[in-house]
Amino acid sequence: MQKLKWGMIGGGEGSQIGPAHRLGAGLDGLFEFTAGALDHRAEEGRAYAQRLGIPADRSYGDWREMLEGEKGRDDRIDLVTVATPNATHFEITKAYLENGFHVLCEKPMTMTVEEGEEIVKLAQQTGKICAVNYGYSGYSLVRHMKAMVARGDLGKVRLVKCEFAHGHHADAADAENPRARWRYDPAQAGVSAVFADCGIHALHMASFVIGQELKQLSADTVSLIAGRKLEDDAMVNMRFDGGAVGRLWTSAIAIGRQHGLTLEVYGEKGGLRWAQEQPNQLYWTPLGGRVQTIERGEANLSPEADRTTRVTIGHAEGMPLAFANIYADLAEAIRAEQEHRAINPAANLFPRATDGLRSMAAVFALAQSGASDGKWVDARPPLFR
Ligand code: NAI
Numbered sequence: 001m002q003k004l005k006w007g008m009i010g011g012g013e014g015s016q017i018g019p020a021h022r023l024g025a026g027l028d029g030l031f032e033f034t035a036g037a038l039d040h041r042a043e044e045g046r047a048y049a050q051r052l053g054i055p056a057d058r059s060y061g062d063w064r065e066m067l068e069g070e071k072g073r074d075d076r077i078d079l080v081t082v083a084t085p086n087a088t089h090f091e092i093t094k095a096y097l098e099n100g101f102h103v104l105c106e107k108p109m110t111m112t113v114e115e116g117e118e119i120v121k122l123a124q125q126t127g128k129i130c131a132v133n134y135g136y137s138g139y140s141l142v143r144h145m146k147a148m149v150a151r152g153d154l155g156k157v158r159l160v161k162c163e164f165a166h167g168h169h170a171d172a173a174d175a176e177n178p179r180a181r182w183r184y185d186p187a188q189a190g191v192s193a194v195f196a197d198c199g200i201h202a203l204h205m206a207s208f209v210i211g212q213e214l215k216q217l218s219a220d221t222v223s224l225i226a227g228r229k230l231e232d233d234a235m236v237n238m239r240f241d242g243g244a245v246g247r248l249w250t251s252a253i254a255i256g257r258q259h260g261l262t263l264e265v266y267g268e269k270g271g272l273r274w275a276q277e278q279p280n281q282l283y284w285t286p287l288g289g290r291v292q293t294i295e296r297g298e299a300n301l302s303p304e305a306d307r308t309t310r311v312t313i314g315h316a317e318g319m320p321l322a323f324a325n326i327y328a329d330l331a332e333a334i335r336a337e338q339e340h341r342a343i344n345p346a347a348n349l350f351p352r353a354t355d356g357l358r359s360m361a362a363v364f365a366l367a368q369s370g371a372s373d374g375k376w377v378d379a380r381p382p383l384f385r
Helices: 018-026 042-051 065-070 087-100 115-126 140-150 180-182 194-210 302-309 319-338 353-371
Strands: 005-010 031-037 080-081 102-105 130-132 157-165 214-222 233-240 245-251 261-267 270-275 279-284 291-295
Touching: 005 018, 005 065, 005 319, 018 031, 018 080, 018 319, 031 042, 065 087, 080 087, 087 102, 087 115, 102 319, 115 130, 115 353, 130 291, 130 353, 140 194, 140 261, 140 270, 140 279, 140 302, 140 319, 157 194, 180 233, 194 214, 194 233, 194 245, 194 261, 194 353, 214 353
Parallel strands: 005 031, 005 080, 080 102, 102 130, 157 245
Antiparallel strands: 157 261, 214 233, 233 245, 261 270, 270 279, 279 291
16 A cells, blocks of 8 residues: 655754654654655755655745645645644644645644634635644553543543643743743743643643543633743643533643643542553552553553554553554544545544644633633633533
């Protein structure tokens, strides 16, 4: 079977997220890295793309040139990943969807709720896939948690607790460093800092696993380092549409925490605990029973988990393989469309534009609630009220 053709915008040399996308897209031999506009500096981007093996005529200087170059080709790319800085996501995603490309956009998908609604509608109108890279939802044991909830192992979910709390912006003496400062400046970052950057991953994962959407939230947002206009710590209480209660802590000043993404789900019949930094173990406690360790790679966990594990049990799988699972889902979705058949349900789990929109509505709800002493506010986008 011919490989699908994949292109990337952003993710240039030295970028944080580019290598994880390349590893993820390349892992299963489903995609060939065919085109790229990898850097905001045209010549550096072209040169790096060629060093990565992309032909010269498809190593582009910027995303508009790539769009012009690709849209007229018979062998144009099947999927484009947008891995540029946040403020460019909307414009690039919109342009590629309008020209009939499938898109995987980095989070946040847009900077406003209105833009998010536009992308959701555009994806519906064009029939093209618009996925959003909540890549942690690709972890095999996260998929298994979702499967356990869906098949009723926990009974009704009562409570979900999640965190994305790190300590990488905790140094007050370094607060003016340009690499950190822009994140707390509303002119560049929008209405929220750490929640928009990190908290939305935890929220997406909670919602993904319990199969419920966020309805309302109440937030305590603070800037614990002087001079910051946007929050570097937030505690968020949540209500989901299926009746579950949620607690979310996100922080950038939690010294000693590295990544700090965790998820706990408590139902009538048992509880689950998982942490991104030890992603190969899931802790399950049935009501009245002992803690059990579920290992990634155990046979016959669930179709969703079995499909998304590759390395033998006891050998760690990490974040680029979680991204690879998102790419494998997308390859299956694209093939299903090409072959006019239904998608494998175990692959139909990749995060979509609707998730990107819901996140953006939550970001604005957090800002509104935080500014009014934690008032409970509707966190749904107007499109879904
Ligand atoms: P970065 O600053 O490390 O790299 C950005 C890259 O994009 C650079 O190579 C730069 O030259 C390139 N670039 C900038 N403007 C461009 C343009 N107009 N056209 C083409 N290339 C352009 O940024 P990082 O950390 O890699 O983040 C990129 C995006 O990925 C952000 O939106 C961020 O939120 C997201 N991200 C997502 C993560 C996830 O877990 N899903 C984790 C980390 C980042």
